[in-house]
Amino acid sequence: MDRKPYKTPFRKNSVTKFVCPTCTKGNLKVKENSFLYQETRSSRLAHSHDAWDPDWIDYVYSCLFECTNSACKEVVSSTGTGFVDQDFYYDENGNPDVNYDDYFRPVYFEPHLCFFSIPKATPDSVTDEVNTSFSLIFSDPASSSNHVRIALEHLLTFLKIKRFNTKNGKRLYLNLHQRIDLLPQKYDHVKDLFFAVKWLGNAGSHSGQEVTIDDVFDSYELLSEILSEVFENKRESAKSLAKRINKKKGPK
Ligand SMILES: [Zn+2]
Incomplete structure (x- = not known):
């Protein structure tokens, strides 16, 4: 079993490598328009701090995943947390730059995922x-x-x-x-x-x-x-x- 996908945060528009718990063939993809997320209260309040940085942000999320196997299409609900991380890259002139992106970590799935048969x-x-x-x-x-x-x-x-x-x-x-x-x-x-x-x-x-x-x-x-x-x-x-x-x- 490949445990890496379950330890790696996901982005809200990506197909994850979480295996569908029902057919065990498809992967789980966030269902369109189902992803909701917001900053927590303490994260919002922290913006006024002088040293505030985007990577202080904390989110909570909820969403529906759908199985990519067209014969299955199981739906799985999920909630969890999120954060902002920096992505370093070089622009077209070769100068280093930084991008910020949102990442999410699941805490619950219903139905739960299965990790071996x-x-x-x-x-x-x-x-x-x-x-x-x-x-x-x-x-x-x-x-x-x-x-x-x-x-x-x-x-x-x-x-x-x-x-x-x-x-x-x-x-x-x-x-x-x-x-x-x-x-x-x-x-x-x-x-x-x-x-x-x-x-x-x-x-x-x-x-x-x-x-x-x-x-x-x-x-x-x-x-x-x-x-x-x-x-x-x-x-x-x-x-x-x-x-x-x-x-x-x-x-x-
Ligand atoms: Zn499935």
Whole structure:
């Protein structure tokens, strides 16, 4: 997945590289006449300051995006913030000059964007948490990351990894690390990925540690690999088995 478009501010008339969450084929383009933006109050008040400069400007925006795939044309609403940035260039006489342009960063999308495709066989308990994470990535990366961790807990439960030991009639809950350690041998090749998601999710659940959008994208890369190993690998190995049998035209 190319994460760059989601970290780069967009201009209001451009086709973005945000992938349509419905068809996953088209990109999102701002729908004509739907883009509204204004300077915030504090930004307006700052104009009277002696040292004021255009790059002090702060905006809020709202708009509708439309999918560029003509067979889809999904509409997605979005709100977010904006700013002014300088563009340095050389004029026709070779003299340096500066242009100011407005740029915008999304905070919310409805429906939310999707950052990897979740295998169909994934249980709802995991899928729901991943979707919640997708919806929060721009507004609250720490919380978004925490939902990936919860998805992992649900995945372990689905894989029948126990959640607690019982001692003297009392439940002693296992932490995520202990549960990952209980994964059966057939998941040995993805155990490291489980642990890596756990570390990233830990940062999201404990205050004081800043979680960036990049950290969340890292956990998406790991989790999507885990899900495809757990829920699609069977199909892959069946495919390669079929291939071998077909090649030999008989039992392997
Ligand atoms: Zn679409």
